[in-house]
Amino acid sequence: MRSSIVNMSSVLPTIERLSSRVIRILGLNPGPFTLQGTNTYLVGTGRRRILIDTGEGREGYPALVKEVLQQQDCNIEHVLVTHWHGDHVGGIRDVCELQTDDTVSLFKFPRLSTRDETIGVNISYSFLNKEEEVFETEGATLRALYTPGHTDDHMAIILEEENALFSGDCILGEGTAVFEDLYDYMKSLQRLSALNPTKIYPGHGPVVENAKEVMEGYIAHRNQREKQILDVLESGEQSGYSAMDLVKVIYKDTPEHLHVAAASNVAHHLQKLCKENRICRSDVGERWTVSKL
CATH class of the missing domain: 3.60.15.10 (Ribonuclease Z/Hydroxyacylglutathione hydrolase-like)
Structure with a gap:
């Protein structure tokens, strides 16, 4: 795709x-x-x-x-x-x-x-x-x-x-x-x-x-989604959230049949945040929590 x-x-x-x-x-x-x-x-x-x-x-x-x-x-x-x-x-x-x-x-x-x-x-x-x-x-x-x-x-x-x-x-x-x-x-x-x-x-x-505007828009769009994910992780359950858990919060107005695709997108963000040591896997399955510095 x-x-x-x-x-x-x-x-x-x-x-x-x-x-x-x-x-x-x-x-x-x-x-x-x-x-x-x-x-x-x-x-x-x-x-x-x-x-x-x-x-x-x-x-x-x-x-x-x-x-x-x-x-x-x-x-x-x-x-x-x-x-x-x-x-x-x-x-x-x-x-x-x-x-x-x-x-x-x-x-x-x-x-x-x-x-x-x-x-x-x-x-x-x-x-x-x-x-x-x-x-x-x-x-x-x-x-x-x-x-x-x-x-x-x-x-x-x-x-x-x-x-x-x-x-x-x-x-x-x-x-x-x-x-x-x-x-x-x-x-x-x-x-x-x-x-x-x-x-x-x-x-x-x-x-x-309008090259600069479009590139900045791409970056801003991803940063906005990343902020939404971090906001949920920082204010949510200590046991953490799976990608699909995050979708149900962030994409609550999105039709449910699109949630699997949305979860794949969220998973990419989670992997990026993990590479940056900003989040980590919790002790409960495929769940993520904010890293403790």
Whole structure:
């Protein structure tokens, strides 16, 4: 899943020039959690350009990419993959097959777990380390940033010429993002917010022009939920609360059939607070209490 279900405020063209050096190509995979589909971006102004993400391998996407390459009289030198999810990597083979004369180099951060990230015969990733790495092509300088949280391998990318951010699934054009690890996710959001990008090219949804406001909103939303959880734990039972106990207090106006999903969200907050030594497990089952300093 990528985001909460939202109402799309604008219809995105399948191909759209967003700036003198950025063209968005939709992955043709719309859905309740992918919005209008995965955004893939062709970046640069010269004969050799960089593609960010590849969609999920839907029929019709390779033809869109080929159309753009022919119109621009260019090819793809590098593919930067923001993270391992199938709707971002599924089109890699198709993109590579479009390049009849040149080999495409594929870059991403490795997963922390020992997962097989094999793509296919003669197609493999070059893995980045956690330091910033710069990719240059005519008209564009891209700085890759390790921003875990949504996934353990997540990459965000700064386009230096525009002070713009390719945010992957860390920040979306509409709705809010989901995450694997809230502790890491919040650190990544704070790091990106401190860079003060002028706009965001997200992994899903329209371009975000009010970048700072949106990032601060993401952070404030999570901080507000965290405060609600701490308030209950600090004023409640000494035996502690489970995630579902907290849901019944904090989400009391939410329909009960959504409580399981809400409990998963609360569990992420609890794990983050535990990493920060602000709460701990009680002696009674899967319950949590405020840490005694």
